[in-house]
Amino acid sequence: MTAPLVDLRGLRLLVVGGGSGIGQSCVRLAAGTGAVVAATTMPGTDEIAPEAKFVCACDTRDDGQVAAAVRGAHEALGGIDAAIVTAGVFEHRNIGETAPDDWERVISINLGGAYRVARHVAPIFEKQRGGALVLFSSQIGLIGHRRATAYAASKGGVNALAKTLAVEFAPFGARANAVAPGPIATPMTAIARADATRAAGLVASIPLGRLGEADEIARAALFLASPAASFITGHILVADGGVTAV
Numbered sequence: 001m002t003a004p005l006v007d008l009r010g011l012r013l014l015v016v017g018g019g020s021g022i023g024q025s026c027v028r029l030a031a032g033t034g035a036v037v038a039a040t041t042m043p044g045t046d047e048i049a050p051e052a053k054f055v056c057a058c059d060t061r062d063d064g065q066v067a068a069a070v071r072g073a074h075e076a077l078g079g080i081d082a083a084i085v086t087a088g089v090f091e092h093r094n095i096g097e098t099a100p101d102d103w104e105r106v107i108s109i110n111l112g113g114a115y116r117v118a119r120h121v122a123p124i125f126e127k128q129r130g131g132a133l134v135l136f137s138s139q140i141g142l143i144g145h146r147r148a149t150a151y152a153a154s155k156g157g158v159n160a161l162a163k164t165l166a167v168e169f170a171p172f173g174a175r176a177n178a179v180a181p182g183p184i185a186t187p188m189t190a191i192a193r194a195d196a197t198r199a200a201g202l203v204a205s206i207p208l209g210r211l212g213e214a215d216e217i218a219r220a221a222l223f224l225a226s227p228a229a230s231f232i233t234g235h236i237l238v239a240d241g242g243v244t245a246v
Contacts, residue, residue: 009034017087019047038073060113166234182240207242
């Protein structure tokens, strides 16, 4: 089913993690609806964002790379009205399986990356007296998971970060929110979906009886990034097919 998007004409949008999965959907849908888009991809991969006006590789663990990506997008687009941060990793490990290096990697990418992007777009939003930041959480950050210790912690941190940034950004008219997807058919869930038992368990946990699609989550993120959500800030928009309602 194809649903109409909100009006994004002229929106100057940066998508961090725009080369695959939900981020790539954000780039494609936004560009197809009139936004002008900049995107980052993960270094050393074959990720692409063909609809973007400006593309650069960016490891969100590196503050210098994040700063350069934000600066490059700002110059290419003539400003940044909204930034969506989809870049992230998932580790299917419980506490005993999570080594210190595993913990540091997941936290640095998922939570640290969100912080670093926010840190560099905040001065732009303040100078412009407006803007929208959309971070990516997860339903796992709200209800926990048997084997996702670092991931759950990182996404719980993203929720708190979004709410805190909403308060910090409010004096200069900017907003901060997060999207919390449930199980989605993207590269991040490819391993789980390839295992028939795990795939069946995932679907069984979803009241709607199916995995979500990347475009469905991208629509939620683009709504929060758009002027249509002008009075929404500090909100965690859950798009999980009903998982957290059970």
